[in-house]
Amino acid sequence: TGHELGHKKEAFDRWMAKIVLAVVGYGHFFIEHNKGHHRDVATPMDPATSRMGENIYKFSTREIPGAFRRAWGLEEQRLSRRGQSVWSFDNEILQPMVITVVPYTLLLAFFGPKMLVFLPIQMAFGWWQLTSANYIEHYGLLREKMADGRYEHQKPHHSWNSNHIVSNLVLFHLQRHSDH
Secondary structure, eight states, X not given: OHHHHTTOOSHHHHHHHHHHHHTTTOTTHHHIIIIIIHHHTTSTTOTTSOOTTOOHHXXXXXXXXXXXXXXXXHHHHHHHHTTOOTTSTTOTTHHHHHHHHHHHHHHHHHHOTTHHHHHHHHHHHHHHHHHHHHHHHTTTOOOOBOTTXXXXXXXXXXSOOXXXXXXXXXXXXXXXXGGO
């Protein structure tokens, strides 16, 4: 849901994406996916595109930290152009981080240290779901590099798609990945 809401233009929908992603502490996905992955998909520069022969475990150790680093760099550039510090509250990575910290702190305060077991498990599950989707949706696909050094424009065949009715309804048409 956070993935799809992050593609919307309305401010309310975009804030809802940040909130949904913040529940699992993965708010940077909002920036990385829309501003990094969409630009670099199916190229060697994209940490969210799995390579031919790369297993999901190796991919996850490259994708998860790579996605955060790229999101932070993109946000740093955006804020610098506006003359703002990367540590300002206009940082769209820090915003969902704050949203993550508040309920986690309240859960710890209310339920105690046992939450230190459950919160990391639910975070890992959420991260794994997004990583698995990235792994499957572009596995082994590569855009052609042109003579001028740029990559060809993204096309539908740079994403794996599935047209199964039930799974598309349950996952908000995530399997029709090239549509977005």
